[in-house]
Amino acid sequence: MSDLYLLWRNLFRRKLRTFLMMLAIFVAFVIYGVLGSIHYAFEHGVDSSADNRLVVVNKITFIQPLPYAYVGKIAAIKGVKNLTFANWFGGYYQDARNQIGTFAVDPESYLRIYRDDLRIDPAARDAFIHDRTSMVVGEAIATKYGWKVGDRIPINSNIFTNKTDGSHTWELTVAGIAYAAKESFNTSFIIFQYENFNESKTFGKDTVGWITLETDSAAVNDKVAATIDDLFANSTAETNTQSEKAFGKAFLAQLGNIALIITLVVGAAFATILMIVGNTMVMAVRERTKEIAVLKTLGFPSWRIWRQVLGESVLLSLLGGVPGLLVAGLLVTLLSKLASGAIPGLALTLPVAGLGVAFMLLLGVVTGFLPAWNALRLNIVTALGRL
Amino acid sequence: MRVFNEIAVVTTICIKSIPQRFWASFSTVVAVGLVVTVLLAFLAMAAGFQQTLRGTGTKDMAILMRAGSQAELNSGVTRDQARLIEEAPGVMKDADGKPLVSPELYVIVDGVKKTAVPADGNLKKAPRSNLTLRGLGPAGIAVRPGLKIVEGRAFKPGTNELMVGRALQKDFAGVDVGDTVKLGNSNWLVVGAFELGGSVFESELWADTPEVQDLFHRQNVFQSIRARLTGPDALKALSDYAANDPQLKLDVTTEADYYAQQASRTSDLIQKLGWPLAIAMAFGALAGALNTMYSSVAARAQEIATLRCIGFSGTSSFIGTLLESLVLALVGGFVGTLVTWVLFDGLTGSTLSGASFSQIVFTFHLTPAVALQGVILALVVGLVGGVFPAWRAARIPIVEAYGTP
Structure with a gap:
């Protein structure tokens, strides 16, 4: 009779009780897996942006535009390798509730800055550069609305008025579809030509929303940022230059302290199972006091008994936790589809799953420790006398 | 009348014997309490946010914006x-x-x-x-x-x-x-x-x-x-x-309608996060409650059998056990509500509102309606967690009960 067999039989001695504990552990790890993945996707999405990329926005707030002339002035600054700019369009399709992140951009420089993040067919890229009324649609949006290359789509703006007909609609042809080259890149966007936008809108001509630039290397980031902000100090539009990473983090923080909320909820879920499982394990081992005394009488060394009890609790933890993580993985995949790319890179990743398994082992050891300790200290004579 | 007396006796025995199973009962109370706390924290956030936006609009103020x-x-x-x-x-x-x-x-x-x-x-x-x-x-x-x-x-x-x-x-x-x-x-x-x-x-x-x-x-x-x-x-x-x-070319609405529409989006989202989490956690707590109650019935098997021998009905064992479970869950529910009230009620938070694209500051508000939802969730856990063990208690064959040491 191997130890493992004994362990297995002990675990399933009371099937219902074991099943209930597995259920509690399962639930906790489903919660951990889903929330952990969401948290990871948020953090990672921001962290994965290139180190030498800076964003220049108006100092009042990033919604306030900058003069177009700044683009040329900043391009001339030493240490700036590439730059591009974009405008928020307030775009939506058909119904105002179907909002789409729509940006008016300079096609060539925009695609150059995001060359490592976006994958686009060279022919589509050329079409986008040459056709003034074209747009490039991110994969998530193209899939959502079933748009194909060559389709002519009316995109509405909840901010701007089209000078040509006084409506809020711009008809744009799909020049191509952009795919994420990095999993964490959000493809629910539309980009179209700045020139088209600038000439057909009724107000705010020759302004840009923000400027994105690449420095020669991350080492000169601070220097370049300071040079830009100094250049426009005391002008009518002062700037605030920071890394894209910092900019993304600050924006995410505006939603609320997501990390804290997730930690609290996962903490509560783990505290619940710790109470339930820990307590039940003590009870389960206590019931077997006599058997353990017999094992000891037969000459089983302490470490084998210690291993028995801890092995049982760790096995229980894994039997509940691993399926929990698997189901969490399924749920996350489903959620990612439902959100249609709103949370890019949402998946049960290796770091989250790995930490989950570590938590399972920890839970097993913690819940098994007290009963194992009790079993170890057991005095054979009293134990056999105990009813 | 006799049935009620029996129930009263059995329930008293059940409740009085809780200290013998202190840790098991305690774990149920804590588990239910944590579930209720998580639910109420989310609901209090949603209620507070909604209150702030709903409180903004009056019906006698029109707001006009570009169509x-x-x-x-x-x-x-x-x-x-x-x-x-x-x-x-x-x-x-x-x-x-x-x-x-x-x-x-x-x-x-x-x-x-x-x-x-x-x-x-x-x-x-x-x-x-x-x-x-x-x-x-x-x-x-x-x-x-x-x-x-x-x-x-x-x-x-x-x-x-x-x-x-x-x-x-x-x-x-x-x-x-x-x-x-x-x-x-x-x-x-x-x-x-x-x-x-x-x-x-x-x-x-x-x-x-x-x-x-x-x-x-x-x-x-x-x-x-x-x-x-x-x-x-x-x-x-x-x-x-x-x-x-x-x-x-303007859209004309009352301020009340304008802000109510904004309120529903965000507070719906918060509630949609809170409920599934709480329900998932409730399954965990339910497992704990069932475990505790089954062990309670097992521990009292001989007592129950004795009572049945001297003429007590199975119904009284059923109800007594069920009440024990409900009491534990209710205590958990109250503890959870109290914890939420102490930790979260009156807490200010702020979030980026989608429509205004700026921060809206709100206060977590544990309204009676919100607290009631927490207590109801606790009672559901207590009910489901008690009914199966209670069924077993009512049907333990007397001989078998004495047979198990």
Whole structure:
């Protein structure tokens, strides 16, 4: 009779009780897996942006535009390798509730800055550069609305008025579809030509929303940022230059302290199972006091008994936790589809799953420790006398 | 009558024997308590947010924005349009016969949340959050009768002075009366703090319109027009008037409807996060409750058998066991409610509202209706967690009960 067999039989001695504990552990790890993945996707999405990329926005707030002339002035600054700019369009399709992140951009420089993040067919890229009324649609949006290359789509703006007909609609042809080259890149966007936008809108001509630039290397980031902000100090539009990473983090923080909320909820879920499982394990081992005394009488060394009890609790933890993580993985995949790319890179990743398994082992050891300790200290004579 | 006596006896035995299973019972109480706390924290957040936005709109205030703009931030109206609205039907006039119409500028600036202030206290380097800066004329205060200046005074027209909402001051640093706020390249002095019925306006900064127009280079452009209505039919009259004038391509709604629509989106989202989490956790707690109750029945098997021998019915064992489970869950529910109340009720939070694209400060509010939902969830866990073990208790074969040591 191997130890493992004994362990297995002990675990399933009371099937219902074991099943209930597995259920509690399962639930906790489903919660951990889903929330952990969401948290990871948020953090990672921001962290994965290139180190030498800076964003220049108006100092009042990033919604306030900058003069177009700044683009040329900043391009001339030493240490700036590439730059591009974009405008928020307030775009939506058909119904105002179907909002789409729509940006008016300079096609060539925009695609150059995001060359490592976006994958686009060279022919589509050329079409986008040459056709003034074209747009490039991110994969998530193209899939959502079933748009194909060559389709002519009316995109509405909840901010701007089209000078040509006084409506809020711009008809744009799909020049191509952009795919994420990095999993964490959000493809629910539309980009179209700045020139088209600038000439057909009724107000705010020759302004840009923000400027994105690449420095020669991350080492000169601070220097370049300071040079830009100094250049426009005391002008009518002062700037605030920071890394894209910092900019993304600050924006995410505006939603609320997501990390804290997730930690609290996962903490509560783990505290619940710790109470339930820990307590039940003590009870389960206590019931077997006599058997353990017999094992000891037969000459089983302490470490084998210690291993028995801890092995049982760790096995229980894994039997509940691993399926929990698997189901969490399924749920996350489903959620990612439902959100249609709103949370890019949402998946049960290796770091989250790995930490989950570590938590399972920890839970097993913690819940098994007290009963194992009790079993170890057991005095054979009293134990056999105990009813 | 006999049945009731029996039930009373069995229940007393059950409850009195809880200390013998202290740790098992305690774990159930804690598990249920944690579930209820998580649920109530989310619901209290949703309720607080909703209360803030719902409290903002009044039915007798119309808000007019460019057609299709959805939110003040996207809208743009001209001074000429504002003049036309001053002559519109359904608009209330003050004692001097001046129409209560306020064209308002709505722009976004930024500030630093108190939680984001770095250790050295230097606000310049801290991450910033969007805030609403509203440009108002003298009419802006007249159209809002509920406005109370609780500290300092109103801004003087023609100066870079700010009035700050009370809620904003709770959550943001550097906006107390006497503080200087740098917006763009000009300095603004905070001269007063106001309350306005716990509404969204209390999350805003207010200043004189021409000064804000200067700062943002937006001469003669506004985002919205507020107009005080004369009565329940006035909105219809005003909408018809706007619809018939080609110069007035405006959407007309009451402020109440405008903010209620904004409220439902975010608070729905919070509730949609809270309930699934709580239900998932409730399954975990349920497993714990079932375990505890089964072990309770097992521990009392001989007692139950004895009672049955001396003529007690199975029903009394059933109900007694069920009540024990309900009591444990209810205690857990109350503990959870109490914990939520102590930790979360009255806590201020703020989030980026999708429609206004700026921070709305709200207070977690554990309303009786919210607390009730938590207690109900606890009772459901207690009921389901008790009914199966109770069924077993009612049907234990007497011989078998004595057979198991």
